[in-house]
Amino acid sequence: AQSVTQLDSQVPVFEEAPVELRCNYSSSVSVYLFWYVQYPNQGLQLLLKYLSGSTLVKGINGFEAEFNKSQTSFHLRKPSVHISDTAEYFCAVSGATDSWGKFQFGAGTQVVVTP
Amino acid sequence: KAGVTQTPRYLIKTRGQQVTLSCSPISGHRSVSWYQQTPGQGLQFLFEYFSETQRNKGNFPGRFSGRQFSNSRSEMNVSTLELGDSALYLCASSSSRDRGRNYGYTFGSGTRLTVV
Numbered sequence: 001a002q003s004v005t006q007l008d009s010q011v012p013v014f015e016e017a018p019v020e021l022r023c024n025y026s027s028s029v030s031v032y033l034f035w036y037v038q039y040p041n042q043g044l045q046l047l048l049k050y051l052s053g054s055t056l057v058k059g060i061n062g063f064e065a066e067f068n069k070s071q072t073s074f075h076l077r078k079p080s081v082h083i084s085d086t087a088e089y090f091c092a093v094s095g096a097t098d099s100w101g102k103f104q105f106g107a108g109t110q111v112v113v114t115p
Numbered sequence: 116k117a118g119v120t121q122t123p124r125y126l127i128k129t130r131g132q133q134v135t136l137s138c139s140p141i142s143g144h145r146s147v148s149w150y151q152q153t154p155g156q157g158l159q160f161l162f163e164y165f166s167e168t169q170r171n172k173g174n175f176p177g178r179f180s181g182r183q184f185s186n187s188r189s190e191m192n193v194s195t196l197e198l199g200d201s202a203l204y205l206c207a208s209s210s211s212r213d214r215g216r217n218y219g220y221t222f223g224s225g226t227r228l229t230v231v
Contacts, residue, residue, distance in 0.1 A: 032218055043119075043205055044222040051218055090158065094217040100171035101148030101163030101209070103217060108157065 002027040002093045006106035013081055013113055021076040021109045023091030030096040033074040034103070035065055038088045047089075050074060051096075061085070086113045117141065119208050119223035127229045133194040136226045140187050140208030147189040148220065149181060152203040161204075164189055193228075201230045 007022040025031065032051050036044040048059025055067040065076045074091060091106040120139040128134050140147050148171075149161040160173040164183035181191040187208075193200055204226045209219040 032216070036222075041224075041227075043121075043224040044207075046221070049218060097216060099217045100165075101146055101207070101217060101220070102160045102171050102173070103158075103220075104160075105158035 002029075002031060002095065002104045004091050004093050004104050004106040006091050006109050008109050009107065010110045010112065013111065015083055015113055015115050016080050018077065018079050019081050019085075019111060021089050021091075021111070023074045023076065023106060025072050025074065025091070025093045027072075027093060027095065031093050032096055032099075033065075033067060034092040034094075035059065035063070035074075035076045036090045036092060036105075038090065038108075040087075044090065047076070081111070081113050083113050083115065086111060119206055119221055121204075121206050121223040121226050123226060124224065125227045125229075127231060128196050130196055130198060130230055132196050133192060134196060134228060135190050135192045136204055136206075136228070138189045138191075138206030138208075138223060140189070140206075141210075141221055144208035144210045144221075145187050146209045146220075147183055147187065148207045148209075149189070149191050150205040150207070151175075152205060152225070153199075153201070158205075161191065196230045198230050201228060203227050 005024045013019045034049045035047040048057045050057045050067045058064045088108045092103040094103045122137045146165045148163040152158045163171040167183045178194045183189045207220040207222045
């Protein structure tokens with residue numbers, strides 16, 4: 001079984017400032033890791049994913065994340081945020097095999113970007 | 116390429132009634148998963164279907180059920196609705212069929228169910 005902890009429930013940030021959203025996970029098996037974004041009244045949109053290989057993963061809209069196996073972390077970063085990045089962000093984990101559609105999601109981090 | 120389509124977008128039901136939600140996956144996707152999202156419990160996995168067979172199931176009571184048709188469209192049903200069933204229900208689809216590897220799921224916009 002896997003679990004995910006998002007360390008911040010809300011992150012306020014000024015426009016054009018950098019942001020980091022923290023995610024830690026636990027698992028007894030190899031995992032895939034994901035970050036999703038949810039805008040109000042919408043579904044989940046995939047930002048990026050780590051399956052294997054390079055630990056620095058680049059996603060859409062200028063986001064990137066780094067997989068750290070020793071610290072079991074997968075933190076999301078953006079060097080300069082826009083007002084349109086205001087949304088809720090979810091870190092998710094699944095086992096690398098035999099997961100059959102099941103993701104374990106974190107509780108979410110609400111990002112509020114102000115001018 | 117059309118995305119995952121969920122219908123209806125909004126639904127209001129009375130406690131004790133039953134409800135059926137529909138999900139049309141991306142063309143060619145044969146795996147469909149369902150999630151419940153609430154402010155208190157967050158995103159929770161309900162079940163997953165592939166080729167009309169349920170392959171995985173979360174920890175929900177038997178009032179929650181689903182099925183998948185031969186064209187991969189899926190429905191979920193909740194019987195004897197309770198106030199706590201009020202939630203956003205999300206469907207996701209994937210073409211992935213290789214040993215349950217979850218790396219190709221696309222989510223729909225969800226059905227917002229309100230139980231009164």
